[in-house]
Amino acid sequence: MAHARRPLSLVGSPWTSPGWLRVNNKVEGKSRIKGEPGDRYHKAWARYFIRFLDAYAKNNITFWALSSQNEPAGAAFISIDSFPVNYFSPEHQRDFIIKDLGPALAASSHPDVHLIIMDDMRFYLPNWANQVGLRTVGRIYPTTGGPGLTTE
Secondary structure, eight states, rough: OOTOOOOOOOEEEESSSOOOBTTSSSSSSSESSSSSSSSSSHHHHHHHHHHHHHHHHHTTOOOOOESSSTTTTTTTTTOOOOSSEEEEOOOHHHHIIIIIIHHHHHHSSSSOOEEEESSSSSGGGHHHHHHOOOOOOOSSSSSSSSSOOOOO
């Protein structure tokens, strides 16, 4: 970043959570996080995001935004057992952000990192945003002064 001619806006997006947090107990394959948002598994997964940001910050690398999951909807259609994917429904993603990831970011040394939903195929976006309740989540974690979601 020190060699960049202008500021970089980095975005972090996980492919999957560690196997011990997943229903199938493996990194590979189609699965989802054990339990429900707000439980110990989801809180542990949120802590991984903070540890990721902390590790980069030690090297003076900061992130503009995080996605709670890369291709959250596409995971429902992938049947390759060796491919690491975490499935999130719109409601699951919303609740994970509200109960776990948003509060973890707000309490961390990275409260200005934005949250992005639905970094997946574009045709999913309108329905996904409606189901997530973008306006509700955006009010809880606005894009200024703390964790946020792009609302445009």
